[in-house]
Amino acid sequence: MYTVTLIPGDGIGPEISDATMRVIEATGVSIAWDIQNAGLTVYEKEGNPLPQRVLDSIRKHKVALKGPLTTPVGTGFRSVNVALRQILDLFCCLRPCKSFKGARTRYQDIDLTIIRENTEDLYAGIEFEKGSDDTRKLIEYITQSTGRTIRSDSGITIKPISVYATEKIVRFAFEYARAHNRKKVTAVHKANIMKYSDGLFLETARTVAKKYPDIQFEDRIVDNMCMQLVQKPELYDLIVLPNLYGDIISDLAAGLIGGLGLAPGANLGDEIALFEPVHGSAPKYRGLNKVNPLAMILSGMMMLEHLGEKGAAKRLEKAVASVIEEGRYVTYDMKSDPDDPSAATTSMVADAIIEKLASA
Ligand code: NAD
Numbered sequence: 438m439y440t441v442t443l444i445p446g447d448g449i450g451p452e453i454s455d456a457t458m459r460v461i462e463a464t465g466v467s468i469a470w471d472i473q474n475a476g477l478t479v480y481e482k483e484g485n486p487l488p489q490r491v492l493d494s495i496r497k498h499k500v501a502l503k504g505p506l507t508t509p510v511g512t513g514f515r516s517v518n519v520a521l522r523q524i525l526d527l528f529c530c531l532r533p534c535k536s537f538k539g540a541r542t543r544y545q546d547i548d549l550t551i552i553r554e555n556t557e558d559l560y561a562g563i564e565f566e567k568g569s570d571d572t573r574k575l576i577e578y579i580t581q582s583t584g585r586t587i588r589s590d591s592g593i594t595i596k597p598i599s600v601y602a603t604e605k606i607v608r609f610a611f612e613y614a615r616a617h618n619r620k621k622v623t624a625v626h627k628a629n630i631m632k633y634s635d636g637l638f639l640e641t642a643r644t645v646a647k648k649y650p651d652i653q654f655e656d657r658i659v660d661n662m663c664m665q666l667v668q669k670p671e672l673y674d675l676i677v678l679p680n681l682y683g684d685i686i687s688d689l690a691a692g693l694i695g696g697l698g699l700a701p702g703a704n705l706g707d708e709i710a711l712f713e714p715v716h717g718s719a720p721k722y723r724g725l726n727k728v729n730p731l732a733m734i735l736s737g738m739m740m741l742e743h744l745g746e747k748g749a750a751k752r753l754e755k756a757v758a759s760v761i762e763e764g765r766y767v768t769y770d771m772k773s774d775p776d777d778p779s780a781a782t783t784s785m786v787a788d789a790i791i792e793k794l795a796s797a
Pocket of ligand 1: 713
């Protein structure tokens with residue numbers, strides 16, 4: 438019996454979490470869920486979207502499964518998702534994007550893995566608000582030390598990229614390549630423009646790559662990478678990136694395999710692992726039992742692998758693949774017409790997977 442922290446999330450989180458727990462139970466792996474709520478609803482009740490009890494639970498059990506959490510845009514509290522990654526030092530965001538036969542997409546046979554640095558870059562949360570005293574002082578300092586001016590009505594976000602965190606994520610990418618028999622690592626950056634942050638990322642990646650002569654290494658500028666992935670995704674294998682590019686390219690890669698409804702993810706630290714779908718809380722679908730639970734179910738599959746339950750993970754992946762290929766119980770986002778009345782509900786997808794697992 439394993440104990441795992443479950444953060445159901447908000448928006449569509451609770452319904453896809455429920456579907457995922459049911460499916461995981463059907464694999465026969467016995468899990469006691471320590472259910473911990475966080476996010477918007479908890480903020481409204483407790484004044485803190487990420488109470489200490491949630492962090493204590495994850496630190497105790499070392500493994501967590503999480504539904505999406507809403508972040509207010511522009512104002513309000515900072516992202517709980519980002520806070521969890523920073524506070525728990527979950528330095529790596531691993532997002533495999535693999536084609537399933539029968540999924541509605543323009544591309545076949547995609548097998549890309551996105552490895553995103555998770556703690557630094559423009560996501561570090563170091564921001565200076567327009568008009569504040571600190572912002573004025575920072576602008577003055579920048580003008581004095583560089584001779585460059587910044588308009589006084591600017592807001593500023595800082596982009597730190599360190600050798601320490603870059604080495605860690607790039608080493609992870611190469612070790613992952615070896616462990617999973619992958620051939621190539623591509624580092625993505627904008628080092629031509631941001632020489633001291635992305636330039637450092639690239640230089641550090643090149644240095645780490647030298648220690649792994651058995652794995653190919655190359656780099657791409659992020660804008661070119663976007664085009665290349667749309668035109669020739671088959672040329673790429675593992676892609677390692679700083680935080681912001683990693684976020685954007687993850688969604689692009691999810692688009693290649695049929696959308697966010699199919700893209701799972703893991704946030705990994707040295708000891709703690711937190712699994713969650715790539716997608717957000719899609720608030721407009723909340724409570725409708727309509728959205729695709731597969732990204733979260735596949736995140737659950739990654740969690741089973743992490744727990745060492747490789748057989749159960751394989752059976753679950755096979756059951757999911759079979760449901761997708763049959764196409765009878767798939768949600769609206771996997772239909773060519775999103776209004777197709779034959780689209781399955783969230784719970785119907787879970788039921789279909791459970792039936793496959795039972796008959797396997
Ligand atoms: P989103 O991922 O919630 O939605 C983007 C699009 O994908 C929408 O059209 C949505 O309907 C669709 N979609 C998402 N999940 C789906 C699913 N399971 N099945 C079918 N369709 C699905 O992104 P957004 O609208 O930019 O963000 C909404 C909220 O989620 C924001 O508050 C954002 O901050 C938050 N968010 C949270 C996480 C996380 O918890 N890790 C990640 C991304 C966004």
